[in-house]
Amino acid sequence: MRIVIIGAGVAGLSCARALSAAGRQVTVLDKGRGLGGRMATRRTAEGFHFDHGAQYISARSDDFHTLLSEGAKKGFIAEWPLGKDHPRYVGTPGMTGLAKFLVEGLDVRRQQAVTTLEQTDRGWVLDCADQSFEADIVVSTAPAPQTAALLGQGHPLTAEIGLATYDPCLTLMIALHAPLPEVPRILEEPDAPLAFIARNETKPQRPPTPAFTAHASPDWSLEHMELEKGEIANRMADLFCDRFGISHDRIAYRAGHRWRYAQVSKPLGRDFVVDNSGTLYAGGDWCLGPRIEAAWTSGKAIAEDILEQV
Ligand SMILES: Cc1cc2nc3c(=O)[nH]c(=O)nc-3n(C[C@H](O)[C@H](O)[C@H](O)COP(=O)(O)OP(=O)(O)OC[C@H]3O[C@@H](n4cnc5c(N)ncnc54)[C@H](O)[C@@H]3O)c2cc1C
CATH class of the missing domain: 3.90.660.10 (Polyamine Oxidase; Chain A, domain 2)
Known part of the structure; x- marks a missing residue:
């Protein structure tokens, strides 16, 4: 089971940490040079x-x-x-101290901006500038407008994600x-x-x-x-x-x-969103509120849902 998480902010790291603690292989991609996103x-x-x-x-x-x-x-x-x-x-x-704590033992690839996300017969393909990643499950923890842009206008989750401001x-x-x-x-x-x-x-x-x-x-x-x-x-x-x-x-x-x-x-008022196939999740502070703890809760809830279904 290949799981790729977009974003090494609190939500992405919280999700990755919980999955990794349960023995899952996770790769986290972040476009930035550092960790922690808005922290x-x-x-x-x-x-x-x-x-x-x-x-x-x-x-x-x-x-x-x-x-x-x-x-x-x-x-x-x-x-x-x-x-x-x-x-x-x-x-x-x-402030990045919390991210440095959460990231211990995780596989995080920095300076990997995901530019396109595509669902194929064999799962998901995430394209970055000079590398592609394949995944069975993708979790996007980029801010809502950036997640919506990655999914594209026609995606069934885009309208709901767009409700968060x-x-x-x-x-x-x-x-x-x-x-x-x-x-x-x-x-x-x-x-x-x-x-x-x-x-x-x-x-x-x-x-x-x-x-x-x-x-x-x-x-x-x-x-x-x-x-x-x-x-x-x-x-x-x-x-x-x-x-x-x-x-x-x-x-x-x-x-x-x-x-x-x-x-x-x-905020959206729920922990995360997931598509019908159960292979594409999105979450972050935009689900629950403008706080680090909200981002952490959302990421953890996604991990728990993934662990329940696999
Ligand atoms: C000015 C300001 C003050 C704040 N003050 C507080 C405060 O005092 N207390 C508090 O609790 N909260 C505060 N917050 C809110 C808090 O920072 C956020 O709620 C929390 O950090 C959000 O975490 P997140 O993981 O959901 O998102 P983010 O931290 O935004 O993480 C998302 C990550 O996704 C990455 N990303 C985005 N698009 C892509 C892509 N295409 N490919 C790869 N990576 C991508 C980004 O680089 C980023 O690292 C503040 C925020 C700001 C901006």
Whole structure:
């Protein structure tokens, strides 16, 4: 039984880990150079360190708590004390820590963007730029619009997958020459253009340099979506300096990032989708909600369904 999973984000790795633990052979393909998808970390040549996607992990279910505790014991995860009613965790030494924990022992092929997915008499064929993969079962954990594009307009699952919607998010990574000690570890101002700001250096095992990640609101992001990345960084750095009343000469580094499919605004409301043949699954956070735990739950539920049927 050949199983190929598209995506090495939380959902794909969660699915692969559960299948592999049950003795199944799984190959995970990801188009990126790193692991973790939107749970992303950037380290710059200058030594700055930013989590520029998801900022923290929270756990609602006992199962996910248990997983995070295991990851913490092995040094991949730690609590980020925020003084909230329930604990928030981060990957260590970057948010990709959780992905690095999940990936242990798995066969993951990076820089393999699946460009076409075709069902033949002998199963599925997945084409990447210079290699093809064959599978009896395919699981796509790419964001819903990307999964829908792979399946094509005529596929029976495409319309349902299209019901899930996302907010976009533009992100600023900005490091300063000196700290801004008055800024809390996270600052949430949902009505402001910079709706969420996090201080990376306050997370465990990060370099001490003052490094902020600022996520723009969905409205501001949508309005400025097509700016090139340098311009995104400049406009958002202006907003950042205005917000804290500082001058631009305090900036040591700035960069922008565009998340076209950032946080799920309307999830599907079920764990995953599967075609009539039971050989094509799709899932991810877009099934259950805009959270790392939702992606993990969806991936695990797909694995359980596959294990039940084979
Ligand atoms: C700005 C931002 C802030 C967030 N903040 C938080 C937070 O604080 N807490 C929280 O819990 N959640 C947060 N989230 C949401 C969280 O990051 C996601 O819910 C979760 O990471 C989704 O995991 P996933 O595996 O479903 O998808 P993804 O992480 O998107 O993984 C999908 C993977 O598929 C790969 N892929 C796509 N197409 C192809 C292809 N054709 N071929 C091969 N590979 C492909 C991608 O490279 C990617 O690695 C945030 C997200 C963003 C963007």
